[in-house]
Amino acid sequence: MSLSRLQTATDILEARTRVYEAQAYKAHRGMALGSEERSSPLTLGASAVDHCLEGGLACGGLHELRSPLARDIGAATGFALGLAARAMAADRGGRGIVWVTDPATRVDGGGLFPAGLGQYGLDPSCLTMVEPGDLQGAMWAADEAAGCTGLAALIFQIKGNPARFDMTATRRLMLRARQSGVLALTLRQSGEEEASAAATRWRVNTEMSGADDDLERGVGAMRLSLTLERNRAGRTGQWLLAWNPKDRSFDHAAPNPHARANPPAHSLDRLPVSADRRNPSGKMGQVLDHRQDFGRAS
Amino acid sequence: MDAHPDAPPVVVTDTVKNAIRIIALDQRARDNGVRLNQSLSDARALVPDLDCHPADDARNKALLLKIAGWCERYTPLVALDAAPEAERNHGLFMDITGCAHLLGGEAGLISDLEVRLRAQGFHARLCLADTPGAAWAMARYGQARIIAEGAHAEAILPLSLSGLRLPPAMVASLGRVGLKTIGCIAGLPRAPLAARFGARLMQRLDQALGGETEAISPIMPVAELSTERRFAEPLTHQDEISHVTAALAEGIIEPLERRGLGLRHGRLKLFRVDGHVSELDVQTARPLRDAKLIRRLFAERIAGLHDDLDAGFGFDLIRLDVAHADPFDAAQAEMMAGHSADQGHDALVDRLGARLGLERVQRFVLADTHIPERSFGRQPVAHLGVNGSAKQAAGNAALALPPETEHPGGIITRPLILFDRPELMQTIAEVPDGPPLKFRWRGVAYEVAGSEGPERIACEWWRDGRGARTRDYFRVEDRQGYRFWMFRHGLYGRETSDPAWYMHGLFA
Known part of the structure; x- marks a missing residue:
């Protein structure tokens, strides 16, 4: 190859590199501009939690909420809606909430009840419910929604730990949410801990409500026992929170002195009811059923 | 229909006045002396290996309709x-x-x-x-x-x-x-x-x-606008189809602009070489006049089909019809220009609907009834209309917080999760109308720590008829803090002697 041709090739290469750099810079700038307007973190309202999160939840990002038991889904849904309601109220240019459900969650037969949304100050018509026929469709819908700047929040409800919703899928969701500034929440019903790209992972347990002064033996407002199991940006912790429907924020709550004072006569082990969890870890002190007949097993 | 040269003559028979007669025949049958209206037994005597088929009007009609669909090219x-x-x-x-x-x-x-x-x-x-x-x-x-x-x-x-x-x-x-x-x-x-x-x-x-005009009534409604491309060499690849769709979408933008319209319902017709016609529909939440978005909607629609779109030997004509268009408000578009229209909420809804099916993207609509499972429904967003969302929002706002939703004391009376069907439980409760003390639901026993109620919801006699039972709803908290919404079905002693208990919802 002659020197002049080599020179030309190098020139072309250089020019190309310059184009790529310019594109990358543009993309970066566009991203920064897009997220700058919406980058202020989302506070929960409870001071200790916000302090631990260094200001609040990163709005453009993926956060995972899991409820260990199927019946904890009420509490986890409440927490997710509380966060989404705060994201809506913060008015970051988002105009609605998209709720994507994996069809597997419908097996338990529960669905969102619009009359219950009043306590979060949410108008039922601001929710768009997306119910694809399979998990793949649901993941696609969640991806699309996470990349949509016109949204305040995306709630993606799945059941258990499906193998398909893996690290790659969560990372994609995380990246898209970071670009668009959408608060993306995965609501994992009866799910195990699992490695994911989410910025934070919360375990939500229900907690006995506080004694209501007006009503003897009455049922008070929602209380959650929140465990921040994983936080990419900082510390973890555990708190007891209550939703305050008047201010639409989370408050710290004192534990109910009567809670679990007398445990039920026939208490049951809280077995997680996850759909298809992989390699469930045994709990400490749990009695396992060992096989006796190793020799005869073929 | 053409057949193999060695194939036996084909006739179609039908019962005419209690005799099986030939109502249609092919050229080979005619050459062999078979005639129209001949009885089948006579024809069989002439041509023993006659291939005869009973007339099937329904299938004939269906085939004719398919041909008619193809003739729309x-x-x-x-x-x-x-x-x-x-x-x-x-x-x-x-x-x-x-x-x-x-x-x-x-x-x-x-x-x-x-x-x-x-x-x-x-x-x-x-x-x-x-x-x-x-x-x-x-x-x-x-x-x-x-x-x-x-x-x-x-x-x-x-x-x-x-x-x-x-x-x-x-x-x-x-x-x-x-x-x-x-x-x-x-x-x-x-x-x-x-x-x-x-x-x-x-x-x-x-x-x-010609002294009197005769109008023919077309099978399909005539599109407001359509553009098409014909190909000498049939297309088989999805990428090519996607390119053509983009070009067609470009083509309808200008006429839409001239008329001040925006696309609400587009239909892509793919004419296959062998006469099969595939139709793909997309609908949009608001009038659309952006070729890129239209192309993207069809791309989602095609992707949503997976492998159901069979190209066979290829498509030789592709047509884009504007089946329905609505006035396009240019001022509105300019206002929206702040956001990138591509990423807006409506565009998202359109894309989801195109890929997953319109009926899978829904919004809540509320009804004026106290029976919880009847008090709301879900409607596809696409069917709520252009201004439906706004109108619906206003309508919903009035209904969003029915008086019973929030007590003056700020106590929540409606659960967050409602079961599609109330689930039967085993319960120990006070008679006649006390709250439950213990219950077993989905195989797990719960002890009640606190409860509120009853909140009585009467049946709708105009819908359920006589004998439908009253429900007494209780809000119940168990010793671990789970909060349930359950009801006793029927008034003890008046409507039934053994009221059943049902679980209907979960509070947060």
Whole structure:
């Protein structure tokens, strides 16, 4: 190859590199501009939690909420809606909430009840419910929604730990949410801990409500026992929170002195009811059923 | 239909006056001496290996409709031959006014149509004339295929009267008085003929000669706009289809702009070489006039089909129809320009609907009833209309917080999760109307720590009828803090002696 041709090739290469750099810079700038307007973190309202999160939840990002038991889904849904309601109220240019459900969650037969949304100050018509026929469709819908700047929040409800919703899928969701500034929440019903790209992972347990002064033996407002199991940006912790429907924020709550004072006569082990969890870890002190007949097993 | 040269002659039979007779036959059967209306046993005696099929009107109709759908490649106005006398006349009318020049004139169109039908295995008798009636007569009883403008009257006069789409009985009685051709009655005084044979005869004559206009009713609604591309070499790859869709979408933007419209319902028609037509529909939440977005919606629609879109030997014509368009508010678009329209909420809803199906993207609509499971429903967002979302929001706001949702004390009375069907539980509760003390739900026992209620919701007698039971709802908290919404079905002692308990919802 002659020197002049080599020179030309190098020139072309250089020019190309310059184009790529310019594109990358543009993309970066566009991203920064897009997220700058919406980058202020989302506070929960409870001071200790916000302090631990260094200001609040990163709005453009993926956060995972899991409820260990199927019946904890009420509490986890409440927490997710509380966060989404705060994201809506913060008015970051988002105009609605998209709720994507994996069809597997419908097996338990529960669905969102619009009359219950009043306590979060949410108008039922601001929710768009997306119910694809399979998990793949649901993941696609969640991806699309996470990349949509016109949204305040995306709630993606799945059941258990499906193998398909893996690290790659969560990372994609995380990246898209970071670009668009959408608060993306995965609501994992009866799910195990699992490695994911989410910025934070919360375990939500229900907690006995506080004694209501007006009503003897009455049922008070929602209380959650929140465990921040994983936080990419900082510390973890555990708190007891209550939703305050008047201010639409989370408050710290004192534990109910009567809670679990007398445990039920026939208490049951809280077995997680996850759909298809992989390699469930045994709990400490749990009695396992060992096989006796190793020799005869073929 | 064409068949293998060695195949036996084919006839179609039907029961006519308690005898199985031949109502249609192919050329080979005719060559072997089989005739129309012959009884099947006679025909079998002539040709022992006759391949006979019983007539199936439903399938004939379905096939004819498919052919009609395919014929839309020539003109949007394709109609079935709907004359009551012509029940077994499997004919189609096509109004090709203004379409012929696209295929090199009338002769070009008719020969293209014939060649393509023959390639699909159909023998068709075609005729092109000024009026549907004349074309009908010439196709069945005439020889010429194209009747020059204004020459149709002259052409049909020598034809048999059957060519006027008359009931066979009328043709027979006309024949008895010596009137055998159209020309015979065209010259006669009208009044006596009408008095003797009915107004229908004169109407049919006028329709054939053009004295009375006859409108054909197209099968498919005519699109407001359409653009199409024809290909000498059929397309099979999805990428190519996607490119063509983009080009077609570009093509409709300008006419839409000129009319001040935006696309609400688009339909992509893919004409396969073998005559199959695939239709893909997309609908949008608000009028759309962006070629990129339209192309993307169709791309999602195609992706949502997975492998159901069978290209076979390829598509040789692709058409984009605007099935429905609404006024496009330019000012509104400018206001929205702050956001990138591509990423807006409505665009998202359209994309989700195109890929997953419109019915899978829904919003809550509320109803005015106290029965919890009837108090709300879900409607596809696409069906809520352009301003539906706004209107709906206003309507919902009034209903969003029904008085019972929040107590003055700020206590929440409605759960967050409602079960589709209330679930039966085993319960220990005080009679007659006390709260539950213990219960077992989904195989797990719970002890009640606190409860509120009852909140009585009466049945809707105008819907459920007499004997439907009242529900007493309780809000119940167990010792671990789970909060449930459950009800006793029926008033103890008045409606039932053994009321059942149901779990209906979960609080946060």
